[in-house]
Amino acid sequence: MIKLKADYVLTLNEKYEIIKDGEIIFDDKIIEVGKDLDNSLTEIYLGKNSVIMPALINTHTHLEFSSNYTHLEYGDFMNWLNSVLEHREDLFHGCKSECYKSAIKEMKKSGICAFGQISSTGNDLKYLKHSPLKIVYFNEIIGSNPAAVDMIYQDFLARIRESEEVQNEKFKIGLSIHSPYSVHPILMKKVIEIAKNKNLPIQTHFMESKAERKWLENGEGEFKIFFEKHFKNAKPLINPIEFIEQFKDTNTTFIHCVHANENELKRISEIGGYITHCPISNRLLNVGLLNLESVKNFSIPYNVATDGKSSNYSLNLFKEIRAALLMHTDLHPKYLAKDLIKSVTINAAKSLGLNNGSLEKGKDADIITFKLPNKVKNLELLPLQIILHTNKVDNLYINGKEVK
Ligand code: MCF
Ligand code: FE
Secondary structure (H helix, E strand, C coil): CEEEEEEEEECCCCCCCEEEEEEEEECCEEEEEECCCCCCCCCEECCCCEEEEECEEEEEECHHHCCCCCCCCCCCHHHHHHHHHHHHHHHHHHCCHHHHHHHHHHHHHCCEEEEEEEECCCCCHHHHCCCCCEEEEEEEECECCHHHHHHHHHHHHHHHHHHHHHCECCEEEEEEECCCCCECHHHHHHHHHHHHHHCCCEEEEECCCHHHHHHHHHCCCHHHHHHHCCCCCCCCCCCHHHHHHCCCCCCEEEEECCCCCHHHHHHHHHCCCEEEECHHHHHHCCCCCCCHHHHHHCCCCEEECCCCCCCCCCCCHHHHHHHHHHHCCCCCHHHHHHHHHHHCCHHHHHHHCCCCCCCCCCCECCEEEEECCCCCCCHHHHHHHHHHHCCCCCEEEECCEECC
16 A cells, blocks of 8 residues: 655546645555555655646547658648548558657657557557557558458458457457548447447547538538548448437547537537547647547546647647647636646546546545646646646656656
8 A cells, every 4th residue: 555645636526626735545446545544554745846646647649650750741631631541551560669759759658547549450569568658459440442342341350359359457448430521330239239249438539620521511622522532422421419328328539620610519418428638749730729628518528638649749648639729719728728638638548448637535546646837826727737848757656656
């Protein structure tokens, strides 16, 4: 058992309690959180201006693309997509053991205890199965050509089986349907059936670009040109609302949603869906900014994630939420900061189905500690000061064990 004490303890419990001069006792689970805890254990005081809070959770990454620094085109979604198709194989081959290790190291240093990984090929499995961080490994399906449906599905099933063999306490499985424009409805239905039967979380990219809406609604625009390069008489496969409906009675997180309209957000809310917001990715592909006000009005729990190095320069979640704080100029920084801290802890845990993300009795002891440069007088501003001044942590505990 370990007992830590810090000047500030952010619990991220329902009441968003912040405890001044707080303490936490844990083994692999959290045993008690509070003040002046009556216990014979010797406490470790973390020093002046120290903070204890739940470790962060990066719900959505694409680590297979971690060798990208300058290959891909930024500034326009379609140009980016074309550059992905052009460089995909090189980038995948360029990411081997050291590349995965350094991606994980970056996340670990910045206080991330768990991440959602979208696996396009399954080749990442051998590098990720012994990760020191918790993983939810989303096998991704992609393919809209009806002639290839069978082959794609068989390959997908084989990848699920391989990932199932690796499953343990720290390695969980999920499924990913790439997007409404890139996956044939037959495949979509089959994958959702598997998710329901095996009770697996799902992630899907949704309404990332204006081009996606134009294509899905009218079969027009830049996607028309894109698809006509590959198939004759290409037609959209599904309309946006019908797409959302497919995910009823599942645990699904819709990634991006920058161009989701009110009606679509309402449906996402009604089916109990989550949203992942990737502000830096959206900025670099120049697709616009998610309307967080609407997302909140529909009470959709949102989390913030980095996406992959395919559309980000970093996998550091403190940097990501700082970017969000500075981009959403319509929201008050003090309240937005509170929400953003929630978005990378408790909300992220719910989206991935993990038993962490808050400091409460019975939760996994996934905890970070770090120090602020000075004292924070007004505790209401603590989330904002944390976001402004933190890039890396001093200690990361996963299931109560320190991860160096
Ligand atoms: O989230 C970003 C942008 N939107 C869509 N896909 C991806 C993102 N980062 C990587 N991807 C992957 C996706 O998983 O790129 C491929 C898929 O395998 C795009 S489709 C050729
Ligand atoms: Fe993504």
